[in-house]
Structure formats: C-alpha cells, structure tokens
Amino acid sequence: MSLPCGIRNFSYHTDIAIIRTKTQWVLFILFMLALSVLPFYLPRSWFDTVNSIGILLIAVVGLNILMGYCGQLSLGHAGFMAIGAFTSALLTGNLHVPFLLALIISGLSAGLIGLIFGIPSLRVKGFYLAIATIAAQFIIIWILQNWTDITHGSNGLDVLPASIFNWQFDSEIKQFYLIFTFTIISVLFATNLARSRIGRAFIAIRDNDLAAEVMGINVFRYKLLAFFLGCFLAGIAGSLYAQYRGHISYEDFTFQQSILYIGMLIIGGLGSSLGPILGTVIIETLQKSLTNTIAPWLEHTMTFMPTGFSSGLNLMLFGLAIILILIFEPRGLAHLWALFKSSYRMWPFSY
C-alpha cells in the first residue's frame, strides 16, 4: 500500500495500522457519523434497500474470505445462508433461545455444513469444486423443502424480530442499527483477518496451493478454515435475514442468489476489503431500484414491448456487468478506486 507523499512510519505499530493519516481518521469518523445518523434523513422507501445491503454485505464478506483470499469457489453460498436462517428461526421460534446465542449457533451450524462440503477441496479445485458447491446448494435446499416437519416446506417459517435483553428490534430504524453493528464487526474482522498469518496463508493457497504446501502451510487445514469462516459469516447473514424478513422459506435462497453474491464480489473486486462493500452497495441499489422503480416505469411507458419484458433487464444488466468487469478490469471496482487514489495523489505527475 502506498502512502501519501511525506508520510513516514516511525514505529512498527504505525506501520500496521489500518488508518494512518489524520485525513484518513477525519474521513473515517465522518463516515461513521454519517452512517450512524443515516436513518434520520433516509426516506422511508430506502430503508429496505439499506438494510438488505447490510445483511448481504456480511454474506459477501464471507464469500470474499473464501473466494477472494483463499481462491476456493463457492456456488452454494445462498444455501449456507439458508442453513443459518433456518437454524436461527427454529432456535428462537421453537426453543426460545435468546437471539444472540441463536445467531452464533446459526453461524456455527452453517460453518460446519460448509466444512463438510469443503472436504472435496483437498482433492479437487476449479470447476470440480464449483460443481460440488452447486450440489451443496441443491441438496441443502432440497432438504429444507422436504423436511416438512421442521421447516414447514413451502409454507415457510414465521420469525419474530430479534430481541436482545427484552429490547425488541421491531422497526426498520432499530433493525438498521442491529444489522449494521454486525456488518461493521464482520467487515473489520475480515479486514484484519486478511492481514494476519491466516490471511497470508489463504493468499498463498490462492496463488498456488502446491507451492504453499511446499512452504509448510497446512493446505487442507487452511482450506477448511476458509470454508468454515466463509460459511460462518453466511450463517450470521442468514440469521439476520430471517429475523428482518419475518418469514423465510426455502425459496428465498435460490441458486441465482448464490451467483448474485459471486457477481457482487467480482464487480466489487476479489480479495480486497473494499471490494465486497462497493459491489454489494452498487449492485443491490441497482437491483432494488430496477425492480421497484425503473421496471414498472418502463412497463408503463414502453407499451409496444410485450408485457413483462423488463423482468429480464435486471438479469441482463447484471450479467453484462460481470462480463465487462472480467474483461476490462478483472480486479474489480476496488482496483479502479485504488488507481484513482494513486493518480490523485501523484497529480499532476501521473508517472
């Protein structure tokens, strides 16, 4: 990471800090302040989008650990999220477990299931692993669909909003603070993880797993750890999703969702801490405004097209965005941002 001109490190402590200059501190504090008062000036119709972004971001950060840092493809992330969602719903609904405990257990259970489907990663990679995780997605959803005694099949489960120590999170504003607390924790966790021994081992495995093994990294252990952590965060996201939505069924966690998360990550930028944030915010905002505002508007104005044409628009633009990003900027928007920052620092001497 390059530092602005004139900034030097005088101790190891300052060298490893995430936020290093005064300007960065000021910007960071301003951003956190803006985020914490966001609910008070946000229009009502945007709450749903913002809260969904918060939840999805946790899942995508998890996927980033797995895919961005460790290089293990998971096409079943929505399935792991479903496990978290159902565990949490059943624990809080049937067994009256306190929400925070249920949240952690649902993370753990998703992580454990993730471990099982991560085992093939020892022997296979690339496309084989992708197919194994596709199978994971379909098997998990099938079980949730057919184990009707517990999951109630297509009727789905009703979930009460979370409550912590008798404090009910029953409005969108309260939900915002609940969700974003966990979002910030998981983003910070992932950022720091990437800079630790574990994170470096992940990156070594991603770049060349044989070489990593020769260097003395226990590849199997770290691959499984990556699966566990990635799916753990997916489980947390699922749990938050369940209590936010109030009703879950297996149909909420489709294969398309899994691809959506991968797409968000690729568009944002694999293997960077900024990538998931950019990807999730931009794609989710686009998606919501497309379905809720632009698509109905197009349908009403362009009546010469067959009715319902706009439903394809969403998928088409999203697919196109993935293709374009992969062709022109495989490192995603985060890299573009980094390029912009460095050229801004060097300006007007761009070389």
Add this chain to the structure above:
Amino acid sequence: MDILIQNIITGTATGMVYALIALGFALIWKSSRVANLALGQLVLISSWFAYSMLVQFKFPFWLGMLLTIAFAILLGWLIERLALRPLIGQPILSLIAITLGLAYFLEGLTAFIWPQGQGNLPKVFPQTSFQIGPAMIQQELLWAAVISLILFILLSVFFKYHRMGIAMRATADDQLAVQACAVPVNRVFSMSWIFACVVAAIGGVLISSIAAINYGLVETGFKSFSVVILGGMESFLGCIVAGPIIGLCETFGGSQFGSSVKELIPFIIIVIVIMIKPFGLFGEERIERI
C-alpha cells in the same frame, strides 16, 4: 417385473437426453478447458429461438430448424469472440465466473425477448408410443436417445480423425506448443463454441418438443453436470455411459423413495463421485506441477 422393465427403459431414455446436453459441455472442455456453466441457458435461448421461428413466424420445420442452427452458430461465434477470447490466459476462476455472467445475461435476454415464460413447440415426432415387451416408451424419448447416439458417434469420429478435431485435442493439451505448430488456436476455440451451441440447440429443440420451453431447461442443464462429473469431463464416451446411469438412478430412486427424491439424486451422485473418484469414470487424472 413389468414395472422394472418400464423403469429401465424410461430411465435409459431420459438419461440419454441428459447425455445429449452433456456432450455440448464436454466439447468445450475438451478443446479449451473452459467449464461452461451457461449450458442450460444456451439450451433455453436456442429453444426459444426455434419457438419464434416455428410458432410465431410459422416457418416449415426444416427451414425453422436450419435457421435455429444458423442462430446457434452465430451465438457460439459471438460468445467466443466477445466474451471468452479476451480472457485467454486468465485464471480458472475468471473463466468460470464469465460463464456465470454469460448464464445470467442469456437468461435475462430470453426473459427480455420472450417474457411469456412458457412455450410449446410443434410436435417433431409422431405422438404414438412404442411397445417394447410389456413396457411403453414415448417415441420422442426414443428419438432423443437415437439422436444423441448419432451425435456421439459423429463427435468421436471427428475428434479422432478430422484435422480440426485433432487440433482441438492438441490445443487442450498445450496451447503454446500448438501455436508454435501453426495451429490457429483462435479458430479452434471458435469452432468448439460453435459446435457446442449447435449441440445445445438440437438438444433444446428435442427436449422442449417433449415437454415445454420453460426454466426447467436450465435445471436440466444443472442435472447434466452430474453426467459430466460421473463420466469424466473430457470424455464423450463418459457422457454416453453416465447419462443412462444417472437416468436409471433417478427413475429407480424415484420409484423406491418417492418422487421428490428424484430431484435430489443427480446432486447426491455429484457429491459421491467428487469425494471418491473426482475425475469420473473415463476422465484423465491431471497431475500438477509447481
């Protein structure tokens, strides 16, 4: 007993349909080592195109089918030229991701042009069913099986003896060495995508004339992955052998454990194969070096 024979026949025939789609996958993998996850979507879009030709514009069957194949050729060429070629030499993750992007894009495009969600092709084959011993079989399924066998033989012969086929195999093996021997690698890639799209179009028209054109075709594409995994990714023979195996497992599993289990079986097979014999029945094990 009757039911047993009936199950064997239905299972084999449905399995051949999966095999047909899987052939398109193996084709691309064999020549360019790209895993095409947009398999089902290619089937979907070419079936809808055939629908437009045959139902909306009311062309005679032979003309509609010719146009559909022409469309598939164009589609394959465009996909390779615009999406895949810029990514030559990129890591496998990008290659998988771009086919996912492609899958999304094609699905969106179909929903954009044909938002009706459901279409019925005119019946290609006679509707009467065959009697084989005590069992019945839909003639359409039988034809699908025959056509996938023919395609299998054609493709195998092509890859074994034709110059282009040999070039394709060589390209998969070592792109740089092949380039040094003046093989036009770009054309090899183009050709493989074009072939794959044509196979997908034929498969699509067959399946959708049996059932209907809808998003089920995409799911049939997912099931075909189990054929690819079980058979081994680069083997046409693997597809033809594994297809009926999957079909039989589905039918027998369904009749043993109830019809909802049927949907699960291909995916269970994927997991088992990947855990035990990841390179499938006829696939070659790849040994890596640092």
Add this chain to the structure above:
Amino acid sequence: MKKSRTVLAVTLILLLASLVTLVSACTTQPPAEKKAFKLGLSIPLTGPAAEKGAPIGHGQLDAFKYINDELGGVAGYKIDPVWYDTNYDSQKATDIAKQLMTDGCLFFTVVASKDMSSSQVIANNAGFPGMVCFSSPSNTHPPAHIYAQLPDYGDDWTAFTKYYLKNIWKGQGKPKMALELLSNSTGFGVRDAARAMADQLGIEIVDTEQHTAKTISETDALNRIKAKNPDILFISSTPAPTAIILKNAYDLKMIPGMTVACAHASFTKALIDAAGKDITQDVFGVYPTVNFGDDVPGMAKMVEYCKAQHPEYLGNNDYLVGWASSLVNAEVLKQAIQNSNVEDLLKGDATSWKLAETNGFMKVKGYDVGGLQGPVDFSDTLDKRGSKSVKIFQIQNGQMVSLSGWVDAPNIQYETLDWFGK
C-alpha cells in the same frame, strides 16, 4: 495508454448507470395524486407461472380501466392501480408487499397462492389487508387479514369428490383416488383437503405423487400410480406439468379409461393448447367461475374490453378471474368509502388499512360480481373466502363444457387440525 482508456470508459459507464438509477429512483415516483385510491397488485407476469399470471393481470388492469373510464371510478374517486411483477419469485413477492405498503396502497391483491404465501406474513403483521385470486388453504387459515376471491385448491378437491361420488361412481365400496401434485402451495392445498376430508367423504387416497413445475417426464410416477390401480387421478398443478402428466398417462394407456380431474390452477385454455384435443378429451376440471362467454350480466362488458385490449385472451377463463377480481376490489372500496371518513382512507397508512378491512372487506355481503363467479361474502370472520362455490367442467372436443351448476364447497376449519401447516 489503451488500457487506462478502457478503464476510464468502464468507470464512466458504471458511474453513469448508477447515477441514472439514483436520479430516476428519486424522480420517477409519481406525485401523490389527490382523490385517487391506490390499490396494490402483485402479478406473476413473467416467470414459471406467466401463462396464468399474464391473462389474470391484464384482466385486472383492463377492469380498472373500465371502472375508471366508464363508471367514473368508485363513488367519484378514481382508482390508481399500483402493480409490480413478481416473476413467481418468493423473495420478490415479499419485497413487493413491503413496497406496496410504503407506496400507500389501501389494500392489495395477489394473483398466485405461492406469491401470497410469501407476502402474507408481512401483511398480517402490519394489518395490511390483502386479497388473493387463486388461493390455497394456507393463505386463509388461520384467518387473519388475507381474503380469498375464490374457493381454494382444497375446495376443488372436495367439490369434485362429492360430484364424483354422486354422479359418476357406480362401483361398490370406497373409490380409490391417486393424487399428482405440484410441490408447492398449489398441490399442497389439495393434499391438505384430502387429508382432512377423505374419510368423511368416503374415498380412499391410494397414492400421492409430487412433481416440480419443471418436470419433463412423469412416466415413473404414473407407473407407481398405475400399479395401485386407482379409479380417479386428481391433478393439482400448473398447465405445463399437467399437460405432461396427461400425455404420459395417455402413453401408458391409463386414459382414456381412468377418470382424470384437474384443480383450477391448470384447468385453462393453456392446458388444451399444450396437450392437444385428443389427450384432454373427457378430462374433468373444477373452476370457480362461469365459462368465458356464458350468458351472465357481467359478461358483455368484459368480452368487449377483452376484444379491444387483449384479443389473444378471448376464451381464456383466467382473464375472467382477473376481471372479476378488480370488480371485487371496487366493491370493497365502495363499501369502505360509504362507511368511513374518506380523508382517513386516503392516507394509505395503518389507520386506513384498518378501515379498509372493517368498513370495506367485512361489509361486502352477497356481492354478485355480475354473475361471473359465485357471490362474494367477506363478512364471516372464520371463513375468509369470498365465493364459496365452484363449477364442474369437462373438456369435450377441445372445449370446456360446464356440467353442473354451482357446487358448494363448505369451509374446512384447517386451523383446528393439529397437523395443518406442517
């Protein structure tokens, strides 16, 4: 240099795209019109159920057009239909219910039972009244704020079974029936009804098979059914899978011979188009409205609009359901306006929803919908179904022929059965 230019281009495009989105998101929301009631519609226009969703949705919108243009609205107030496409996707349906609440709709109408299953929790929790056109028992049981325009899929099963026992069954003892059900609320409605009522009616369910909406062959399921040798095959599914089931049953020589009946989810013109005249010959079906073109008072106007706006749906009973649904909506609105303070209703918030329900829905009693469907009555607090009777049809030479008058489908109190909803 070339690289950086492309980078710049991509950034600009993405930035522009997001800007356009943001700007249009802020500007295209139409300014709240005075003196118009917003009614929400959630329609599966595209996706796997589009062949039913599209005619219903167009029927609904055409009927609103008719109400606004020719009747001058309801009691002088125009109706502003706010509609979204659900794509038959559960998550989208939930989003849409939320969106309709924030849009300030007075109440909302959902076309598909599955979409309602995903929307109803949010609506019930907020007290946002809703109506569902094609319903399943799980939508209206236990009774809350969701109303059904028509009897549910379970009622199809009871009505047909009663009809069968009375008019067709000539044998000894209990007739045997097999069920072929779509694995979502469409099929499960029938499963629940059969579970609750089979013993009471005196019929034996010998086999229950499930299929997905995307099946390409049901031969093996039908083989299992054939082995049990039932007298009746009852199908509750959407048109495409039903066509496949009928075709396979024809190939296996189960039909003609066995009595086959379909619930109203698949019993439309689309089924005959997909399976053909020969195969669908003599198939029974249950439908909760009169036939398209029947001689009832409300028919002429509907046919006129259908011809002018959507001639492709002529003869499609789903269009009729959509049209009737909007008429019922208008009636609910009329009652609400008559019985409460209009200013409160126009707010479109929790107070208006409560008024819409207590002074609107609950006051609708014996509204005949121009004879298009059974009379609508929402006043019963335990039975949230509007009309409570269906008609039995049979396909003869590619036409749906009505065999009976209205057959009653009494309310089953599912909520008292301990297995319900599991």
